Amino acid sequence: MTRILIVDDSATQRVILKAIILNYFKNGGSDCEVTECSDGAQAMKALEGSQYSLVFSDINMEPVSGIDLLIKSKEKVGEIPFVFVSSHLTSTMQEKAVELGAKHYVTKPLLQEKIEPILKEFF
Amino acid sequence: MALPSTDRIKEILLKEAKSAAEGFLTSGENVNLSSFDFKREFEEIVGPGIEVVGSEFNYSCVLEYDAEANENILNLIFSRFPGFDESELPEIDILDALGEFLNILCGKINLCLEKDCPDLNIEVPYFVYGLEPKEDNKDKVLSFSLSSTELAFNLYFYWS
Numbered sequence: 001m002t003r004i005l006i007v008d009d010s011a012t013q014r015v016i017l018k019a020i021i022l023n024y025f026k027n028g029g030s031d032c033e034v035t036e037c038s039d040g041a042q043a044m045k046a047l048e049g050s051q052y053s054l055v056f057s058d059i060n061m062e063p064v065s066g067i068d069l070l071i072k073s074k075e076k077v078g079e080i081p082f083v084f085v086s087s088h089l090t091s092t093m094q095e096k097a098v099e100l101g102a103k104h105y106v107t108k109p110l111l112q113e114k115i116e117p118i119l120k121e122f123f
Numbered sequence: 124m125a126l127p128s129t130d131r132i133k134e135i136l137l138k139e140a141k142s143a144a145e146g147f148l149t150s151g152e153n154v155n156l157s158s159f160d161f162k163r164e165f166e167e168i169v170g171p172g173i174e175v176v177g178s179e180f181n182y183s184c185v186l187e188y189d190a191e192a193n194e195n196i197l198n199l200i201f202s203r204f205p206g207f208d209e210s211e212l213p214e215i216d217i218l219d220a221l222g223e224f225l226n227i228l229c230g231k232i233n234l235c236l237e238k239d240c241p242d243l244n245i246e247v248p249y250f251v252y253g254l255e256p257k258e259d260n261k262d263k264v265l266s267f268s269l270s271s272t273e274l275a276f277n278l279y280f281y282w283s
Contacts, residue, residue, distance in 0.1 A: 012220045015211050016204055023206030060245065087223075087230030088245055090237060108227045109146040112204070 002032040002123060003050060007043040007057040007069065008085070013110060014038075017056055017085070020115045025123075032123075040064025040072075047073050052080055054122055059086040059093065067093075070100050083118055085110060125239050126180055133158065133265055136280055139231040144269055147224050149199060153271045161266040161279075165254040168279060171221040172251030175229050177243040180236070182282035184225050185251045192274070193217045199273055222248025256281040 004021055008014045014036045025032035035050070037043040041064045043057065055073075057066040064072070070082050084097050084105040097105050103121075106114050127135070137156055144154040172185040188196065194212075200220055201207045225248055233243045256264055264281040 010219055010223050010226075011215050012200070012223045015201065015207065015215060019201070019204035019206035019208070021206070023204070026206065087226040088233050089230075090234070090241070107230065108223070109143070111146065 002030065003035065003052045004032060005035050005037065005043060005046055005052045005055045005057075007037045007040060007055065007061070007066065009038050009058060009061045011038075013058065013085070013108065016110050017115065020110065020112050021119065023112075024116055024119050028123075030123075040066060040069035043069055044072055044076070047077050047080065054081050054083065056083045056085055059084050059097075060088070067096060067100065070102065074101070081122060127236060127239060129263070129265075132280070132282065135232055135235045136265060136267065136278075139235065140228055140267060140269060140278055143224060143228040143231055144271075147200065147227055148196075149271050149273060155270050156267055156278075158265060158267050161264055165256065165261075165264075168254045168277075169252050170250070171218050171225060171248055173222065173225040173229055173248045174246045175233065175243050176246060177240050180240045180243070180282065182232075182280060183251075183254075184229060185254060185279045186221050186225060186269075187277040187279065188217075188221065189275070196220065196274060218248065218250055254279055254281060257283050 006014050006017050018034045021032060021034055035046055037046055039061050057069055059066040066084055073080060082102045084102050085108060087108040089105055089107050094105055104118050141154050141156045168185055168187055170185050170187040172183060174183045197212055197215060197220055226245060229245045236243060260283045267278040269276040269278050
């Protein structure tokens with residue numbers, strides 16, 4: 001089964017993203033398990049405990065940011081495709097995300113037309 | 124660094140608040156946004172707010188809403204996502220939902236100001252009880268009416 005991790009300190013954004021992902025897999029006739037984490041530290045534990053096919057992560061989070069999560073996850077569990085979601089992606093942040101190997105970055109609001117093409121690329 | 128003028132701030136807000144509301148609060152392009160003269164006491168304004176802090180320019184946004192419309196607002200935000208599980212609605216509070224709207228709005232504003240104010244940082248949203256513009260900046264307050272067929276808010280923006 002496909003497993004996707006969502007990391008965002010906003011419950012609203014987690015619920016929206018989860019709804020888009022589950023609807024995509026339901027329409028495709030396949031199963032997907034979505035795990036939600038509200039910060040980078042909690043997400044790091046999830047990544048160490050299970051295997052995920054894709055991570056959607058917010059960037060601005062305390063105490064561990066999305067960028068720090070990507071760096072730490074590379075060190076501890078290896079390469080996992082990351083997609084950053086944020087309300088404020090400056091050109092510096094976008095460059096940093098690409099440099100670190102993030103597959104995509106998406107600006108909020110999260111909409112089906114932004115997320116589904118990314119899911120299609122992976123699944 | 125050239126700080127944005129009042130006219131420039133107003134122009135950005137009129138464009139970006141409409142765009143953020145259409146992307147997040149409603150499913151259609153039916154949002155009306157207009158500025159109105161601010162004649163109320165600062166202390167009377169309550170609602171989710173957010174501060175954006177930079178080395179040369181700081182601003183705050185507060186969204187005033189009808190507390191009795193909580194459930195309606197949350198339903199509007201989530202009902203357009205077919206995979207949404209309604210049982211999760213009680214887990215979401217209005218501050219988080221409207222705080223995310225303000226977060227998105229400030230992200231859009233910051234992108235517009237990126238050249239002039241590249242170091243703007245969006246703080247965590249919180250519930251504001253009364254606007255608190257600094258004493259010498261009480262003229263730097265803009266107020267907008269944000270409405271569609273389904274919802275109505277007042278948006279306040281002040282800066283220093």
